[in-house]
């Protein structure tokens with residue numbers, strides 16, 4: 001293997017919406033055991049890139065390999081089962097359900113063909129239920145919410161609710177976690193705590209890719225940065241390399 005083991009490998013990845021190339025010909029690597037930040041001006045294609053990787057959108061060009069396997073055409077739950085989990089730009093939690101139930105929903109998506117399937121009564125029901133509870137409890141511990149497991153999720157602070165969103169993703173025990181703007185709306189103290197949490201998760205063996213606008217977080221946390229602009233990759237490298245790249249400076253000043 002070269003420098004660092006690549007966990008996710010995308011080649012010539014693209015998707016068109018009508019006449020718009022939301023992501024175009026992106027070739028990039030997300031290494032194992034590191035934090036990769038994806039940055040770029042609004043509308044650059046960052047969330048779309050995550051939607052492609054996680055199977056929410058089917059690419060119109062290119063391929064995606066994860067841990068050596070071609071996952072280009074897999075459906076969302078199949079991608080989750082392979083070990084990729086994500087959070088969303090807008091946290092979608094069930095406010096009336098307990099924190100634990102929220103986390104368990106994340107786990108069920110991995111072990112079943114989706115929520116519809118969860119309505120079917122099968123002999124596996126009990127075993128799945130136990131597995132999903134254990135996975136969810138472990139996820140809550142990783143984000144520091146064990147003591148809140150039985151509260152309604154809506155009773156938590158906004159920061160706590162964001163952690164529930166992360167726990168929902170972690171409950172499937174992913175190898176790669178995709179975080180879409182995890183620090184959006186956070187004050188500086190909350191942002192620092194989030195950075196510590198992400199570092200902890202990576203210390204425990206997780207690989208992370210995150211989309212983020214807060215440059216303090218990106219520069220303080222990322223091992224590598226991928227820069228998108230108008231759907232295309234314009235730079236990739238260490239924070240130091242990327243921040244002195246003329247194309248990057250121009251993309252930000254011009255937008």
Ligand code: ADP
Nearest residue numbers: 017020022040041042043044045046047048049
């Ligand atoms: P970013 O996350 O970098 O701000 P997005 O990935 O959300 O940008 O969007 C990139 C471009 O793709 C935008 O012009 C957006 O309007 C467009 N886009 C994203 N999703 C869709 C969709 N489902 N249908 C049509 N256009 C879309």
Ligand code: MG
Nearest residue numbers: 046047048089
């Ligand atoms: Mg976005």
